[in-house]
Amino acid sequence: MLLDVDGVLNPFERPHRGFKRQRCSPNGMTFKLWLNPAHGPSLLELAESTGAELAWASYWCDNANVWIAPRVGLPELPFVPIPQFPGIDEGRTLGAWKARHVAAWAKSRPFVWFEDEPDATKCIAGEPDVAEHLLVEIDPLTGLTDGHIAAAETWLNALDR
Numbered sequence: 729m730l731l732d733v734d735g736v737l738n739p740f741e742r743p744h745r746g747f748k749r750q751r752c753s754p755n756g757m758t759f760k761l762w763l764n765p766a767h768g769p770s771l772l773e774l775a776e777s778t779g780a781e782l783a784w785a786s787y788w789c790d791n792a793n794v795w796i797a798p799r800v801g802l803p804e805l806p807f808v809p810i811p812q813f814p815g816i817d818e819g820r821t822l823g824a825w826k827a828r829h830v831a832a833w834a835k836s837r838p839f840v841w842f843e844d845e846p847d848a849t850k851c852i853a854g855e856p857d858v859a860e861h862l863l864v865e866i867d868p869l870t871g872l873t874d875g876h877i878a879a880a881e882t883w884l885n886a887l888d889r
C-alpha cells in the first residue's frame with residue numbers, strides 16, 4: 729500500500745476533528761501540516777488484516793519517516809526513492825515522474841496507491857509491466873477518509889494470492 733503525504737495524510741484545507749497542526753522542517757525548510765494521529769492505527773490495522781505492507785510514495789521520501797510517521801502513529805516504513813523532478817521537458821510532468829518511480833519500485837507486485845495527484849494516477853497504467861493495482865484517488869482538500877481505507881480493504885481481500 730503506497731501512501732502519499734501531501735493531500736492524503738496532510739489535507740490542504742483546514743480539516744475536521746482529530747487533525748492537529750504540525751510544524752515540520754525537512755531540509756531546513758518549515759512547513760505547517762494538518763496531521764491526524766488516528767490515520768496510522770487505521771492503516772496499520774488495514775495492513776495487518778489484509779497482509780499488505782505499507783510504504784511511502786511521496787516526495788517526502790525518507791523525510792516522511794522522520795517528520796510524518798511519529799505524528800500519525802506509524803513506524804518507520806520503506807519508501808519509494810523518487811529523485812528530484814528534473815523539470816518539464818518532453819511532456820513529462822511531476823505526476824508522470826512520480827508514476828514512473830512508483831511502477832519501477834513496485835515491479836510485479838500488486839499494489840494499492842493512496843494518491844491525490846490525478847496526473848500521477850493517470851500515468852501509472854502506461855508504465856511497462858505494471859502489476860494489478862487499485863488507485864485510491866483522494867481529494868486533497870479533505871485527505872484520507874475511512875471510505876478510502878474500506879475501498880482498499882475490499883480490493884485487497886478480493887486479490888487472488
Ligand SMILES: [Mg+2]
Pocket residue numbers: 732733734735736843844845
Ligand atoms: Mg500529494
